Amino acid sequence: MDDQAEKExxxxxxxxxxxxxxxxxxPLAAVLLAMLIGAILLAIxxxxxxxxxxxxxxxxxxxxxxxxxxLAKATPLIFSGLAVAFAFKAGLFNIGAQxxxxxxxxxxxxxxxxxxxxxxxxxxxxxxxxxxxxGALYAAIPGALKxxxxxxxxxxxxxxxxxxxxxxxxxxxGPFKDTTGGNIVxxxxxxxxxxxxxxxxxxxxxxxxxxxxxxxxxxxxxxxTLGFEIRTVGLSPHAAKYAGMKxxxxxxxxxxxxxxxxxxxxxxxxxxIVGRYQPGFNAGLGFDGITIALxxxxxxxGIIPAxxxxxxxxxxxSTMQFDAGVAKEITDVIQALMLFFVTADMIVRKLIHARxxxxxKITLSGWGQQ
Amino acid sequence: xxxxxxxxxxxxxxxLALSACGPAEAPATEAPAEAAxxxxxxxxxxEAPAATEAPAEEEAxxxxxxxxxxxxxxxxxxxxxxxxxxxDDKSFNQSAWxxxxxAADEYGAFTKYVETKDAKxxxxxxxxxxxxxxxxxxxxxxxxxxxTIAAAGEYPEIDFIGVDQGQWGGEVANVAGLIxxxxxxxxxxxxxxxxxxETGTIAAVLGxxxxxxxxxxxxxxxxxxRYINPDINLISTYHPGGxxxxxxxxxxGATTAKQAIDQGADVVFGAGGKTGNGxxxxxxxxxxxxxxxxxxxxxxxxxxxxxxxVSSAMKLITPGVFDLITASVNGEFPAGNYxxxxxxxxxxxxxxxxxQEVKDKLNEIxxxxxxxxxxxxxxx
Numbered sequence: 001m002d003d004q005a006e007k008e009x010x011x012x013x014x015x016x017x018x019x020x021x022x023x024x025x026x027p028l029a030a031v032l033l034a035m036l037i038g039a040i041l042l043a044i045x046x047x048x049x050x051x052x053x054x055x056x057x058x059x060x061x062x063x064x065x066x067x068x069x070x071l072a073k074a075t076p077l078i079f080s081g082l083a084v085a086f087a088f089k090a091g092l093f094n095i096g097a098q099x100x101x102x103x104x105x106x107x108x109x110x111x112x113x114x115x116x117x118x119x120x121x122x123x124x125x126x127x128x129x130x131x132x133x134x135g136a137l138y139a140a141i142p143g144a145l146k147x148x149x150x151x152x153x154x155x156x157x158x159x160x161x162x163x164x165x166x167x168x169x170x171x172x173x174g175p176f177k178d179t180t181g182g183n184i185v186x187x188x189x190x191x192x193x194x195x196x197x198x199x200x201x202x203x204x205x206x207x208x209x210x211x212x213x214x215x216x217x218x219x220x221x222x223x224x225t226l227g228f229e230i231r232t233v234g235l236s237p238h239a240a241k242y243a244g245m246k247x248x249x250x251x252x253x254x255x256x257x258x259x260x261x262x263x264x265x266x267x268x269x270x271x272x273i274v275g276r277y278q279p280g281f282n283a284g285l286g287f288d289g290i291t292i293a294l295x296x297x298x299x300x301x302g303i304i305p306a307x308x309x310x311x312x313x314x315x316x317x318s319t320m321q322f323d324a325g326v327a328k329e330i331t332d333v334i335q336a337l338m339l340f341f342v343t344a345d346m347i348v349r350k351l352i353h354a355r356x357x358x359x360x361k362i363t364l365s366g367w368g369q370q
Numbered sequence: 371x372x373x374x375x376x377x378x379x380x381x382x383x384x385x386l387a388l389s390a391c392g393p394a395e396a397p398a399t400e401a402p403a404e405a406a407x408x409x410x411x412x413x414x415x416x417e418a419p420a421a422t423e424a425p426a427e428e429e430a431x432x433x434x435x436x437x438x439x440x441x442x443x444x445x446x447x448x449x450x451x452x453x454x455x456x457x458d459d460k461s462f463n464q465s466a467w468x469x470x471x472x473a474a475d476e477y478g479a480f481t482k483y484v485e486t487k488d489a490k491x492x493x494x495x496x497x498x499x500x501x502x503x504x505x506x507x508x509x510x511x512x513x514x515x516x517x518t519i520a521a522a523g524e525y526p527e528i529d530f531i532g533v534d535q536g537q538w539g540g541e542v543a544n545v546a547g548l549i550x551x552x553x554x555x556x557x558x559x560x561x562x563x564x565x566x567x568e569t570g571t572i573a574a575v576l577g578x579x580x581x582x583x584x585x586x587x588x589x590x591x592x593x594x595x596r597y598i599n600p601d602i603n604l605i606s607t608y609h610p611g612g613x614x615x616x617x618x619x620x621x622x623g624a625t626t627a628k629q630a631i632d633q634g635a636d637v638v639f640g641a642g643g644k645t646g647n648g649x650x651x652x653x654x655x656x657x658x659x660x661x662x663x664x665x666x667x668x669x670x671x672x673x674x675x676x677x678x679x680v681s682s683a684m685k686l687i688t689p690g691v692f693d694l695i696t697a698s699v700n701g702e703f704p705a706g707n708y709x710x711x712x713x714x715x716x717x718x719x720x721x722x723x724x725x726q727e728v729k730d731k732l733n734e735i736x737x738x739x740x741x742x743x744x745x746x747x748x749x750x
Contacts, residue, residue: 069494162611165611165612166610169580169612173580184582185512185513185580186580273490274490278489279580279612279613280454280489280513280612280613280614281489281490283488283489283612283613283614283615284614314487314488317487318484318486318491318494318495318498319498321484321485322482322484322498322499325482327485328485328487
């Protein structure tokens with residue numbers, strides 16, 4: 001766009017279209033730049049980028065089945081993206097979404113196979129809520145550590161991820177191990193049909209729940225007193241304190257809600273896709289949430305398209321390798337480049353002559369500021 | 371100051387991303403380069419058997435250059451789905467793929483692989499081949515067992531070869547599980563290690579105990595070492611992480627090997643994909659410490675380990691896969707468990723350094739394991 005057009009955009013900053021453009025310009029350019037560099041890398045490695053990308057697209061959207069797979073892949077990513085973005089709003093960097101998601105996945109599986117005699121809808125809802133609550137409880141630990149001791153959540157949540165991996169592995173290989181049919185694999189028994197979250201046609205019901213969760217998070221953040229407090233704490237904990245807000249309480253509650261979202265993502269993965277808890281089946285879903293939160297500008301409605309994009313790359317990667325003979329890791333490279341360009345947005349702004357979008361900054365409170 | 375924290379946070383994410391998918395990056399640049407020639411080679415080698423052997427057959431096999439005609443009786447298509455990991459893992463995925471390549475040479479088969487990145491994709495990756503009417507699909511890894519059985523039910527006309535997939539829950543007519551008595555290979559490795567050790571302390575750096583074959587290697591190794599020296603000091607360490615990292619963490623393998631050496635170990639057995647390879651490479655930089663590889667002859671696959679690598683506890687996956695493909699081609703596909711061979715790899719450069727009595731002892735133990743006079747005590 002030329003300078004004239006840009007000036008018009010900025011003078012009409014009142015129009016929602018202009019604001020929308022300024023918000024999505026950088027992520028959009030970051031995605032395109034990442035795809036472009038990916039294409040160059042593909043060409044250097046001797047592959048045909050167009051063939052590779054069209055196979056990727058085909059594997060993600062080529063049929064209703066493929067589209068359903070994309071939605072299924074995007075579902076846990078929306079939840080973990082929401083979890084990370086929600087914490088961002090209070091200035092908290094929840095790197096522990098992975099661990100909270102694992103607990104959600106494990107506990108909902110346990111509720112799914114241990115509780116008998118409930119009608120389908122009730123059982124599925126109960127298992128989902130129990131799983132999400134497990135994630136919430138687990139996130140309360142770094143929240144409380146931050147609120148009362150000032151221990152930085154980046155450090156504690158990273159550490160707690162490893163704790164979560166080992167605890168869930170232990171339960172899947174110990175007390176809750178599936179022993180049916182001489183099984184020796186570390187995994188829980190299959191959940192009952194009544195605990196399953198169905199896929200209707202090719203549309204996983206979990207995806208619908210994820211979109212609903214995004215709406216609820218948006219409403220909570222911008223249309224409730226709690227949301228206002230959370231955002232105020234995020235912008236300035238000191239100002240929030242002087243305004244009479246309970247900062248410590250808000251920090252813990254934010255982490256609890258963030259963990260609830262991550263846990264729900266894990267629970268839906270168990271109840272909708274895997275059908276049991278098995279170590280290794282939820283790898284990376286929580287970490288991808290960080291990429292998605294940043295790519296979606298930490299806005300609930302930005303997270304949905306960001307998760308769909310990453311989900312599509314995950315769903316299409318196998319077809320890309322099958323049809324075009326391209327190593328799948330290229331999708332990781334593209335994803336990493338997107339993250340790079342979104343976070344190092346100065347580069348992208350220079351390239352597309354976009355102005356700083358003013359608001360919606362991701363602010364993180366520093367070490368021991370509380 | 372805020373900017374600084376954001377910058378720190380970004381660095382933290384990048385560091386995480388790098389550590390989480392560390393092994394994924396190298397292949398991103400390497401793999402296409404390696405995969406491309408492999409794909410190009412295939413048609414070239416296919417022509418050779420077609421030209422030389424075809425006249426002997428009753429009808430000339432059709433040389434397939436793509437998989438559009440796999441449904442055709444005369445076209446043999448063999449597909450392979452890796453476990454979570456890469457085709458060039460210098461371990462079981464690669465060994466299985468080499469068996470498939472051998473079949474391509476021998477029978478003019480069209481071959482292709484898909485790497486699994488997410489364990490939830492096992493079924494959809496198998497379906498990519500099945501929907502193209504491949505004749506044989508090789509699925510690599512214990513974890514893919516259920517998905518393989520399910521696919522076999524859905525596509526009864528396709529033969530499935532499941533590497534490391536014991537068929538204990540009953541036989542399925544079109545599934546052969548290629549399995550190995552890993553404990554016997556481990557027993558030989560342990561017996562070798564105990565005879566070479568001067569400090570009386572030996573170590574094993576292992577992938578996760580969530581995977582039974584790894585446990586079998588470890589138990590066999592320890593039993594073999596105790597068979598030689600009942601008082602031997604054993605330092606066996608499993609990777610503490612989950613399935614997603616246990617086999618792709620060479621840094622952990624190296625650190626763990628280093629710790630074992632610091633505690634006096636002078637032989638280290640590295641068993642666990644790239645994690646184990648990391649241990650071997652670490653040992654190579656320590657004087658007077660031997661290392662033993664796993665799965666394949668790692669002299670060929672991990673040249674960095676040459677200074678310490680005396681042998682490897684091998685599962686002969688490549689011939690096992692090839693034999694099963696051959697059986698399928700000949701219409702004699704065996705359902706159920708199919709036991710492949712195990713053994714120690716050649717000593718290579720260490721051949722002259724290993725005393726004859728050690729070699730004799732190993733041969734004696736091998737014979738004992740074969741005829742059942744020696745048991746590893748693993749499994750039952």
